[in-house]
Amino acid sequence: DAGVTQSPTHLIKTRGQQVTLRCSPKSGHDTVSWYQQALGQGPQFIFQYYEEEERQRGNFPDRFSGHQFPNYSSELNVNALLLGDSALYLCASSKTGLSYEQYFGPGTRLTVT
Amino acid sequence: GEDVEQSLFLSVREGDSSVINCTYTDSSSTYLYWYKQEPGAGLQLLTYIFSNMDMKQDQRLTVLLNKKDKHLSLRIADTQTGDSAIYFCAEILLTFGNEKLTFGTGTRLTIIP
Secondary structure (H helix, E strand, O other): OOOOEEEOOEEEEOOOOOEEEEEEOOOOOOEEEEEEEOOOOOOEEEEEEEOOEEEEEOOOOOOEEEEEOOOOOEEEEEOOOOHHHOEEEEEEEEOOOOOOOOEEOOOEEEEEO | OOOEEEOOEEEEEOOOOEEEEEEEOOOOOOEEEEEEEOOOOOEEEEEEEEOOOOEEEEOOEEEEEEOOOOEEEEEEOOOOHHHOEEEEEEEEOOEOOEOOEEEOOOEEEEEEO
């Protein structure tokens, strides 16, 4: 049983560019949440997707957007990248009704130069 | 509002017990968690406790919850070098439409040989 997978593992972008990160949830899970973890900090909630819609959003600007596909996989898009967007981006999946069990992927390390 | 606090560092001798502490502010928290993060890796769910419980034990791990003081602790018995990591405390409210995890800043556990 594959766990949560994310791609790519690492990414280097330039300020002002756009980036797309991808996540495949654990088998049987239908809800995907995205978190940003800056260096030396705990993860911060970005948003959550369920049934292809954004269900909940944290305190992040509109430059951060997402999408969920019919197979429950998800994308995180960040536009107009800033140096401060450099972080580890973590995806977590869960099953509706069992949202207290969220399993994380290995993350995508984004560096903005 | 939600706020989770942890001490930043803990050093323990190999074979001793480690106790990692956490305080949280939201008395409505439904579940409280401990996650482990090794260098360059994502988050591994270690254990969680429902807010109506006082204690949960799972092999070498013991979680204690003091709801009155809003204090959560994780005890690792017989600490090994493989336990070196950052440990995050987290809470979730699980009210409708609000299923995000709120994390502390993490405690870095160092094992002394």
